[in-house]
Each structure stands twice: as C-alpha cells, then as structure tokens.
Amino acid sequence: MTQDDPYLRFCEERQAAHQFRRLVASEIVPEGRVRRDGQTLINFASNDYLGLSQHPVLIERAREAAARYGAGTTASRLITGNHPLYETIESKLAKGKGTEAALVMASGYQTNLTILAALADESVVGKPVTILADRLSHHSLLQGATLSGARRLRYNHNDYSRLELLLQKQNEQKTQPIIVTESVFGMDGDCADLGILTALATRYGAMLYVDEAHATGIMGAGGFGLCATHKTDIAMGTFGKALGGFGSYIACRSVLRDYLVQRCGGLVYSTALPPMVLGAMDAALDLLPTLDAPRARVAAEAERLRVALRSMGWNCGASVTHIIPVILGSEEAATQLADHLRHHGILAPAIRPPTVPRGTSRLRLSLSAAHSAEDIDHLITVMKQVPSPLMGEGQGGGETSRADSPCV
Numbered sequence: 001m002t003q004d005d006p007y008l009r010f011c012e013e014r015q016a017a018h019q020f021r022r023l024v025a026s027e028i029v030p031e032g033r034v035r036r037d038g039q040t041l042i043n044f045a046s047n048d049y050l051g052l053s054q055h056p057v058l059i060e061r062a063r064e065a066a067a068r069y070g071a072g073t074t075a076s077r078l079i080t081g082n083h084p085l086y087e088t089i090e091s092k093l094a095k096g097k098g099t100e101a102a103l104v105m106a107s108g109y110q111t112n113l114t115i116l117a118a119l120a121d122e123s124v125v126g127k128p129v130t131i132l133a134d135r136l137s138h139h140s141l142l143q144g145a146t147l148s149g150a151r152r153l154r155y156n157h158n159d160y161s162r163l164e165l166l167l168q169k170q171n172e173q174k175t176q177p178i179i180v181t182e183s184v185f186g187m188d189g190d191c192a193d194l195g196i197l198t199a200l201a202t203r204y205g206a207m208l209y210v211d212e213a214h215a216t217g218i219m220g221a222g223g224f225g226l227c228a229t230h231k232t233d234i235a236m237g238t239f240g241k242a243l244g245g246f247g248s249y250i251a252c253r254s255v256l257r258d259y260l261v262q263r264c265g266g267l268v269y270s271t272a273l274p275p276m277v278l279g280a281m282d283a284a285l286d287l288l289p290t291l292d293a294p295r296a297r298v299a300a301e302a303e304r305l306r307v308a309l310r311s312m313g314w315n316c317g318a319s320v321t322h323i324i325p326v327i328l329g330s331e332e333a334a335t336q337l338a339d340h341l342r343h344h345g346i347l348a349p350a351i352r353p354p355t356v357p358r359g360t361s362r363l364r365l366s367l368s369a370a371h372s373a374e375d376i377d378h379l380i381t382v383m384k385q386v387p388s389p390l391m392g393e394g395q396g397g398g399e400t401s402r403a404d405s406p407c408v
Contacts, residue, residue, distance in 0.1 A: 018331035019352050030054045032370035034347055041347040042375050044365045049218040049322055050294055051370030052244025057287060058280045062245075065279030073272035078261070081272025085282055090249070092285045096224035097235055097251035103260060104249045104281070106270055108213050108238040109140040111248040114266030115234065116144030116180070116209065119256075121263065125176050132166050133180040134158065136188060138211060139355075141180050151175070157185075160196050167204040177206040183226040184214040184407070187356050187364060189319030191407040194230040201233075209234040217242025218295055218322055219407065223288045226407065227251070243288075245280035247273055294369035298322050301376050302367045308380045320407050325351075326363040326383075334361035337386065344382045 014020040027035040032051065034043040052058055065085070073081035086104055093102035105111045120129040129150040133141060136157045145152045155162045163179070170177040179201055181192045194210065201208040209232070212225040216237035220228045223242070227235035233256070239247040250260075261267060273281075302322045309316055315327040326348075328334045334350035341348050341363070348363045356362060365379070 018335050018350075028053060030370070031372070032368050032375060036347070039342075039345075041342065041345055042371070042378065044346060044348045044367070044371075044379065046368060047214070047241035047366060048244060048370065049242035049298060049366065049368050050223075050244065050291055051368050052217075052242065052284055052287070054370070055244060055283075055287070058244055058283045061279040061283035062276040063279075066274070066276040069275035071276070072274050075272065076268065076270055077272045078268060083272065083275060083278055085275070085278040086272075089278065089281050089285065092282075093249050093251055096222060096285070096288070097228050099235070099251040100254040101257040102249055102251045103257050103267070104247060104273070105264075105266055106247060106273060108211075108236065108240065108248040110266045110270065111236055111250065112138065112140035112211060113144045113147060114264050115236070115250060115260060116141065116178075117148040118260055118263040118265070119207065119209070119234070120145070120148035120150040120178060122150070124259075124263070128173075128175040129178060130170050130175045131178045131180055132163060132170075132206075134182070134185075134192065136185050137180055137182055138186060138213070141182075141209075141211060145180065150178070157188075158190070158192060160193065160200065164200055164204075167200060167206060170206075171204055177204060178209055179206050180209045180211075182211040182214065184212075184219065184321050184323065186214045186323065187351060187362075188317050188325055189321045189323030190317070191226065191320065194226055194232070198230050198232065207233045210236065212237040213241060213248075214321075214323060217284070217288060218298065223291055223295060229408075239277075239281050239284060243281070243284040245284060246277050247281055291369075298367050298369050301371065301373065305365070305367070305376055305380065309383060312384060314383065322367045324365040324367070326365065327360055328362055329359055331361045334363060337363055340386060341379075341382060344378075344385075346379060346382060 024036055029035055032043050033040050073083055075081045089104055090102040120131060122129055131145040131150050131152050133145055133154050134157055135154045153166055155166060167177055179197060184191050197208055210227050212227055212235055215225040217223050220226045225237055235251045237249055239245045302324060306316050306319060306324055317325050317327055319325060328337060331352045334352060338348055338350040348365055351364045352361045
C-alpha cells in the first residue's frame with residue numbers, strides 16, 4: 001500500500017468520530033457477569049436473556065452429543081451433515097411456533113441474508129418483487145434484500161399508514177411485495193404490531209417475513225416468540241440469544257421449507273452445525289416451556305428499570321421489552337457514559353452509527369434472568385450518580401408507551 005492507505009484513512013476517520021470498533025477478549029461467567037481485562041463486570045450487554053448459556057442442562061447435553069457423535073458433521077445437510085437431531089429440533093420448533101415446518105440453519109445473519117435472497121427470486125415468483133422493510137430492520141435483513149436483486153423500499157419505523165400506501169402502489173404495479181420487519185427491535189426494545197402487519201399482508205397479497213431474534217425464548221406463548229400467535233409466512237429466530245447457544249431457524253409452511261432446501265445458498269453450501277450445538281439447541285427447547293417465571297421476572301425488572309431511568313430524565317425511547325436504550329445523541333457522550341459505567345463495574349457498551357441512525361448514539365441495556373434485583377439496583381444507583389455533562393443531547397424522558405408496538 002502507498003503512504004496514502006485508504007484503509008488506514010478510514011480507520012483514522014472512525015477513531016476521530018468516536019465510531020472505531022475494537023475486539024475485546026471477554027469471558028462469560030455465571031450470574032450475569034463477564035470478565036474483561038482482569039475485571040469482572042455486571043453484563044448488561046449480552047443477549048443471554050434467560051441465562052441459558054450457563055445452564056447445566058445445555059452444557060451436559062452439548063457434552064453428551066459431542067462424546068457420542070464427534071466434534072463435527074463433516075459436510076452440508078444435503079451431503080452427510082443432516083444429523084438425526086435436526087429432525088427432532090425442527091419438529092419441536094414447528095409445534096411451538098404453530099407452523100407446518102421449520103428449518104434450522106447457522107447464524108441469524110446468514111439466514112436473513114440467504115433466505116430473503118431465495119424468496120425474492122423474480123425468476124421463481126414470476127413477476128417483479130419489491131421488499132418493503134421497516135427502516136430500523138437489522139442490517140442482515142437489508143443486506144438480504146439487496147442480495148436478492150429485488151426492488152427495496154424502506155418505510156419509517158412502525159409507520160403502517162406509509163406501508164399501506166406502498167403496498168397499494170405495488171398492487172397497481174403488479175409486483176409481489178414482501179414485508180420485512182423485526183418483532184422486537186434489537187436496538188430500541190419496541191415491537192412491531194403483528195396484528196396490523198398480518199392484516200395488511202392478507203389484504204394486499206404480500207409475504208410477511210418477521211425476524212424474531214430478540215423475541216425467541218423470552219416473549220410469546222411458551223417463549224416461542226410473538227409470531228406463535230400470528231400468521232406469518234416466515235418467522236425467523238435464533239438460538240444464540242435467549243436460547244443460550246448458537247444457530248438459527250425459520251418456521252414456515254412445508255412447501256416453503258421444501259423450496260428453500262432447493263434454493264437457499266446458506267443451507268445448500270454451508271457445513272451443518274456440530275453435534276454439540278444441536279445438543280444444546282434440543283436442551284433449550286425442552287426447557288423453554290418451563291421458564292415462564294424467569295420470563296415474567298425479566299419483564300418486571302425491565303419495567304422497574306425503565307421507570308427509574310425515565311424519572312431521572314434519561315431517554316429510553318419507545319422501549320417496552322427487556323431491551324432498554326439510553327439515547328444520548330452524540331458518539332462522544334455515549335462512549336463517555338459507557339466508560340463511566342465500566343468504572344463502576346457495569347458493562348454496557350456504546351452503540352453508535354452506522355449500527356443506529358446518526359444522532360441517536362446510545363447505550364443498549366439488556367436484562368437477563370441471570371441478573372439479580374441487586375444488580376438492577378446497582379445500575380440505577382450508578383445512573384443517578386452520572387455527572388450531568390454526560391447526560392448528552394438525547395434527553396427529555398422519551399416515550400413512555402407506544403400504541404403501535406404492543407408486544408403481544
């Protein structure tokens with residue numbers, strides 16, 4: 001590279017804008033803690049919403065599967081990797097989600113990227129496809145829409161009047177619309193109104209694709225997510241958050257599963273998950289219906305924390321779930337507050353553009369069943385002691401509720 005290295009220039013610009021990211025070695029330990037740089041911190045950054053990553057049943061079932069079947073599956077599911085545990089797991093998922101079928105894949109990012117691309121194939125659908133995505137949908141969903149080659153339109157967050165206008169235009173233009181949204185938005189902690197979305201999809205002949213990554217395990221009947229009580233074409237979820245392990249899935253009609261086995265590159269060309277991962281998946285699904293009490297406790301503690309933060313003047317946006325943003329505005333204010341919390345034994349990293357829209361840098365607090373009431377008390381106490389200059393530009397209390405994100 002020449003002295004004027006464009007990659008170095010990019011990194012230096014990110015550093016100057018307080019947007020530079022670093023990989024930090026982290027050891028997850030029990031009781032909602034993480035060990036970094038020799039310091040044990042209360043972990044309010046994790047997606048381990050039920051604390052299952054440390055659950056002895058998941059650990060033992062993973063160990064048993066590895067001891068019995070080995071460390072790897074050696075090929076894709078279409079070759080030799082379709083381990084018998086897949087059928088068991090997919091059957092449990094379909095039953096819990098109330099769908100005809102399910103399909104287990106690798107990461108949630110890979111699933112959104114490659115399944116959307118397969119579904120939106122104009123040569124298969126027989127007419128042009130338009131993907132209508134909520135503006136705050138996860139990066140993987142937007143990238144999947146791009147990879148598909150379909151026309152991509154974004155509607156303002158949870159703006160269903162605007163979405164309906166877009167759907168009307170697609171009908172006039174005789175295109176096939178696919179609505180894309182998260183059920184629980186991972187950076188904001190609010191919800192899509194699946195009742196409205198399913199009605200719109202039915203009215204305008206749209207396919208509805210819902211990312212349940214942050215709802216799976218922690219919300220909905222039996223912990224099977226918000227789509228378990230709403231008719232959607234594709235409900236995607238992960239095992240790497242509330243279910244404590246790794247992997248992803250979709251729940252759908254049988255014909256869609258059959259089609260995706262033919263056309264989804266993320267399944268066709270990807271090595272199957274290791275037996276130990278499948279063992280932990282199966283264990284998590286067995287535990288899931290028994291965890292109503294921890295789910296209720298997480299919801300109650302999240303509400304207690306939201307009330308406390310808003311009473312201090314912190315902006316928690318439209319959060320109504322276990323995910324609570326503290327929106328500060330500038331990148332510098334967010335990094336300074338994250339540093340202040342870490343000094344007091346709390347991990348809550350700054351989330352900055354491009355992960356969130358410019359001017360909405362924040363801390364993202366996520367609650368877990370592994371947290372004690374005393375952990376929440378400590379966080380509240382530390383937030384009360386924050387020096388006023390760190391309170392940033394995004395204050396003003398935020399919204400206390402949203403009628404268009406009911407989380408039911």
